Amino acid sequence: MAHVNPHDVMAKRKDKEILKSRVKAALLDFFFVFYSVLVVDRVIWNKFILQVKNIPFSWTEIGIIALVSLVVGVLWSLTGTSLSSKLFGISKKNSVTKYTFEIFGWFLFNITFIAGWIITKISIVDLFSEEGLNAAQRIFSALFTPEMAIFDEALFAIIETVYIALIATLVSIPITLIVSFASARNLMNENKFTLFIYATLRLISNFVRSIEPLIWAIIFSVWIGIGPYAGMLALLIHSIASNAKLYSEAIESIEEGPVEAISATGANKIQIIWYAVVPQIILPFLSFTIYRWDINVRMATIIGLVGGGGIGTMLIQYQGLAQWHEVGLIVIMIALVVWIMDYISTKIRQAIY
Amino acid sequence: MTILKVDNIHKIYPSGTHALKGVSFEVKDGEFLVIIGLSGSGKSTLLRCINRLHEPTSGEITFLDKDITHVKGKELRGIKQQIGMVFQQFNLIKRRSVLTNVITGRLGKLGTFQSITENFSPELIEEAMNALRIVGIEEKAYKRADSLSGGQQQRVAIARSLMQNPKLLLADEPVASLDPATSNSVMHYFEKINKELGTTVICNLHFLSLVRKYASRVIALKAGEIIYEGLPHDIDEKWFKTIYGEEAEEVEIR
Numbered sequence: 001m002a003h004v005n006p007h008d009v010m011a012k013r014k015d016k017e018i019l020k021s022r023v024k025a026a027l028l029d030f031f032f033v034f035y036s037v038l039v040v041d042r043v044i045w046n047k048f049i050l051q052v053k054n055i056p057f058s059w060t061e062i063g064i065i066a067l068v069s070l071v072v073g074v075l076w077s078l079t080g081t082s083l084s085s086k087l088f089g090i091s092k093k094n095s096v097t098k099y100t101f102e103i104f105g106w107f108l109f110n111i112t113f114i115a116g117w118i119i120t121k122i123s124i125v126d127l128f129s130e131e132g133l134n135a136a137q138r139i140f141s142a143l144f145t146p147e148m149a150i151f152d153e154a155l156f157a158i159i160e161t162v163y164i165a166l167i168a169t170l171v172s173i174p175i176t177l178i179v180s181f182a183s184a185r186n187l188m189n190e191n192k193f194t195l196f197i198y199a200t201l202r203l204i205s206n207f208v209r210s211i212e213p214l215i216w217a218i219i220f221s222v223w224i225g226i227g228p229y230a231g232m233l234a235l236l237i238h239s240i241a242s243n244a245k246l247y248s249e250a251i252e253s254i255e256e257g258p259v260e261a262i263s264a265t266g267a268n269k270i271q272i273i274w275y276a277v278v279p280q281i282i283l284p285f286l287s288f289t290i291y292r293w294d295i296n297v298r299m300a301t302i303i304g305l306v307g308g309g310g311i312g313t314m315l316i317q318y319q320g321l322a323q324w325h326e327v328g329l330i331v332i333m334i335a336l337v338v339w340i341m342d343y344i345s346t347k348i349r350q351a352i353y
Numbered sequence: 354m355t356i357l358k359v360d361n362i363h364k365i366y367p368s369g370t371h372a373l374k375g376v377s378f379e380v381k382d383g384e385f386l387v388i389i390g391l392s393g394s395g396k397s398t399l400l401r402c403i404n405r406l407h408e409p410t411s412g413e414i415t416f417l418d419k420d421i422t423h424v425k426g427k428e429l430r431g432i433k434q435q436i437g438m439v440f441q442q443f444n445l446i447k448r449r450s451v452l453t454n455v456i457t458g459r460l461g462k463l464g465t466f467q468s469i470t471e472n473f474s475p476e477l478i479e480e481a482m483n484a485l486r487i488v489g490i491e492e493k494a495y496k497r498a499d500s501l502s503g504g505q506q507q508r509v510a511i512a513r514s515l516m517q518n519p520k521l522l523l524a525d526e527p528v529a530s531l532d533p534a535t536s537n538s539v540m541h542y543f544e545k546i547n548k549e550l551g552t553t554v555i556c557n558l559h560f561l562s563l564v565r566k567y568a569s570r571v572i573a574l575k576a577g578e579i580i581y582e583g584l585p586h587d588i589d590e591k592w593f594k595t596i597y598g599e600e601a602e603e604v605e606i607r
């Protein structure tokens with residue numbers, strides 16, 4: 001270790017950085033070209049201009065397009081005048097780069113927008129057709145004349161929903177705490193092992209978070225049967241993953257000064273966390289958690305639609321029977337409870353700060 | 354007796370900045386060494402390498418005849434315990450009491466369980482009060498740290514480092530965010546600790562008037578290298594321009 005030449009270290013590091021950016025830029029350019037060709041060919045040309053209903057799909061064709069795009073993208077990247085090389089800051093600074101950046105950038109944005117428009121099947125005609133307007137009017141008038149006979153039943157169901165959300169939030173707290181500390185980069189960059197834990201946890205929680213609570217509810221209602229328990233588990237798992245991200249970001253954005261000062265006294269990791277990290281994150285944590293309860297109440301109603309219990313389950317039953325007056329009452333009650341929860345959680349969060 | 358020996362230290366940050374380029378010097382027991390230099394010259398980096406908040410890229414640091422350049426874990430914590438550090442931004446725990454802040458100086462010697470249950474003995478609390486007495490603010494002991502003025506917070510930070518009974522006290526521009534009068538009073542406490550407790554002090558400073566008043570020896574850094582080493586009174590006009598650049602003019606702070 002004593003005979004390291006600092007200049008070598010510097011030079012090596014710089015070369016490595018540039019090489020990394022080159023590779024990344026080439027891959028990104030490949031992607032841009034591939035994407036443009038696909039969108040223009042499939043969506044704009046075949047689907048919109050030729051109006052082909054079922055565009056034949058073949059892996060060979062895609063493969064050929066990919067191969068050509070790869071060659072074009074990489075060659076383009078190598079000239080140092082491509083979009084990505086500009087994005088990664090390794091481009092040649094000349095007017096060619098400037099024009100490719102502007103023209104190709106615009107092109108990408110526009111084909112994306114146009115393709116989006118085509119795929120969404122946006123149609124003003126459908127929105128204001130006579131038939132459509134009549135149906136809408138029927139539902140709206142029923143919703144505004146709610147059927148009060150099922151009030152007791154609905155009240156009970158909505159209380160169930162609030163409790164499902166509450167329990168999911170409370171149970172999530174201790175688990176989230178552990179996960180968030182272990183997935184905060186500034187606490188886990190000690191050595192390879194802790195970094196491995198950090199990366200794994202990030203990966204898992206990103207994965208879990210990317211699956212909507214609705215899907216989790218479906219999974220759990222198959223797993224343990226339809227009802228509030230399945231709904232609670234769905235919310236729990238989603239709360240943990242979402243809040244762990246918020247918590248760990250709060251931990252990563254704390255003031256470094258106190259951490260440095262406490263570690264300079266010779267304190268160990270746990271002591272540093274207790275004295276320098278925890279006091280800085282208590283308020284944000286509380287605030288996130290209360291907000292999560294609020295979100296969970298909204299989600300609990302949705303989750304009920306797929307068998308997660310509570311008011312949502314009731315709603316889907318009456319909707320299935322097309323009893324719109326009953327649905328009206330339920331919708332109004334949901335809106336009311338959500339609004340109250342929102343109000344309370346905002347008030348509490350304001351009081352904390 | 355030599356308490357600290359820094360030998361050909363280089364520090365390259367992961368970002369690629371070459372902050373220290375072969376710095377070597379020695380510090381004798383009981384000295385009040387002041388490091389000066391422009392912003393970005395590497396003063397803070399040097400102090401952080403000495404108490405191993407940062408690990409030097411190459412070179413060797415010897416503290417109390419022990420090579421501490423690459424020590425790790427428990428051993429590293431043991432070294433940190435013997436070196437106090439005071440920061441420009443005070444770095445207190447804002448939401449906790451002054452007394453708790455001072456006690457954190459002793460964490461290295463307390464058990465983990467005892468420190469997170471905050472079960473402190475009356476003797477420990479008395480010692481903390483005593484440290485506060487040395488810097489003259491024992492009446493603030495139960496105030497929240499962030500309710501104090503800048504100068505008072507810096508004195509709390511000094512008291513915290515005193516709880517370590519440090520052999521060596523590092524101070525990174527301890528008065529840079531304070532007004533001139535407060536600066537002088539805070540510097541006074543460093544002098545007191547140096548003279549009365551015999552603690553060796555290494556301090557980064559910006560104002561030459563303070564340097565002349567308190568330093569027993571001066572080192573000047575420029576772009577990561579030592580360009581001056583000597584007595585504070587030998588820094589004449591010519592040296593001043595070399596250290597701070599041709600444009601610079603000396604400002605007086607009393």
Ligand SMILES: Nc1ncnc2c1ncn2[C@@H]1O[C@H](COP(=O)(O)OP(=O)(O)OP(=O)(O)O)[C@@H](O)[C@H]1O
Nearest residue numbers: 366367368370372391392393394395396397398399
């Ligand atoms: N944690 C860090 N990561 C990357 N670069 C750093 C880091 N800390 C300092 N540097 C860089 O190292 C160089 C020396 O910085 P340093 O903070 O040691 O200077 P300084 O003399 O203390 O300046 P100042 O008087 O402004 O405090 C600067 O170029 C700075 O940008």
Ligand SMILES: [Mg+2]
Nearest residue numbers: 396397398525
């Ligand atoms: Mg500094």
